[in-house]
Amino acid sequence: MKDWIIALLAGGVTGVLSAWGVGGGSLLILFMTGVQGMDQPLSQGINLLYFLPTSLTALVSHLKNRLIDIKLALCAVAAGAVTTALSSLLATGLDTQVVRKIFGAFVVIIGITELFRKCPETRRPDEGTQDTTRE
Amino acid sequence: MLSDKAKSALAGAAAGVVNGFFGAGGGMVLVPLLIGWVKMDQRKAFASSVFIILPLCAVSAAVYLLRTEFDFLRALPYLIGGLAGGFIGGRIFGKVPTKLLHRIFGILLIIGGVRAIAS
Structure with missing residues (x-):
């Protein structure tokens, strides 16, 4: 039960971060593998799955506000669907420890860019990835 | 081009x-x-x-x-928490300064990443 509540809270906190565009997913994976001792593919699979409903709600408001460049986005989807299928096959075929180490290197790089990135003090609600319900 | x-x-x-x-x-x-x-x-x-x-x-x-x-049973609390967090985050978006968050986020990623590499 305690584990369940911790997992719920971890999902909640990283969910809030994701909504603010602070890449909560990679942090959630680190938590699942590093703190909870879950294996890398399960953690990655959970994160992928959890992004589906979460982003769907954001997408509805973006579509309503006509914020999506559909033509260009569809080009990206077509190419990305192929590469993501191939890289998923690769990641699930490799030794999980190897994937974990490569993932570690990836997040260290992301972490360094986050430390030095320029960002505005506060963003207006109409600028971001979520809650664009008002015009 | x-x-x-x-x-x-x-x-x-x-x-x-x-x-x-x-x-x-x-x-x-x-x-x-x-x-x-x-x-x-x-x-x-x-x-x-x-x-x-x-x-x-x-x-x-x-x-x-x-x-x-x-393991769906292990996944479930993360999925529920994530959904709730995403919803709440969307509601209060823009009311919190994100600059500090990005810095903390960066430090956590570096610590977690180094631990993953060393594992």
């Missing part, structure tokens, strides 16, 4: 590689490319990246579910 469509396709391909291999981080690759290379307006880039990443996640999630021993 590449057309915008070709650039967008290449940006999507790069995001796909990251998204599938790491199960995360596709947007972190995609958004800067859409803004800096495809020259998309910042708001449109954020919104379009959600539109692009969603189907990519669906494809990757299907592969992970089919090819790994997926």
Whole structure:
């Protein structure tokens, strides 16, 4: 039960971060593998799955506000669907420890860019990835 | 010179590689490319990246579910928490300074990443 509540809270906190565009997913994976001792593919699979409903709600408001460049986005989807299928096959075929180490290197790089990135003090609600319900 | 469509396709391909291999981080690759290379307006880039990443996640999630021993019971609390957090985060978006958050986030990623490499 305690584990369940911790997992719920971890999902909640990283969910809030994701909504603010602070890449909560990679942090959630680190938590699942590093703190909870879950294996890398399960953690990655959970994160992928959890992004589906979460982003769907954001997408509805973006579509309503006509914020999506559909033509260009569809080009990206077509190419990305192929590469993501191939890289998923690769990641699930490799030794999980190897994937974990490569993932570690990836997040260290992301972490360094986050430390030095320029960002505005506060963003207006109409600028971001979520809650664009008002015009 | 590449057309915008070709650039967008290449940006999507790069995001796909990251998204599938790491199960995360596709947007972190995609958004800067859409803004800096495809020259998309910042708001449109954020919104379009959600539109692009969603189907990519669906494809990757299907592969992970089919090819790994997926434990739905262990996944469930994270999924419920994430959904609630995403909803709350969306409601209070813009009311919190994100600069400090990005710095803390960066430090946590570096610590967690180094531990993962050393594991």
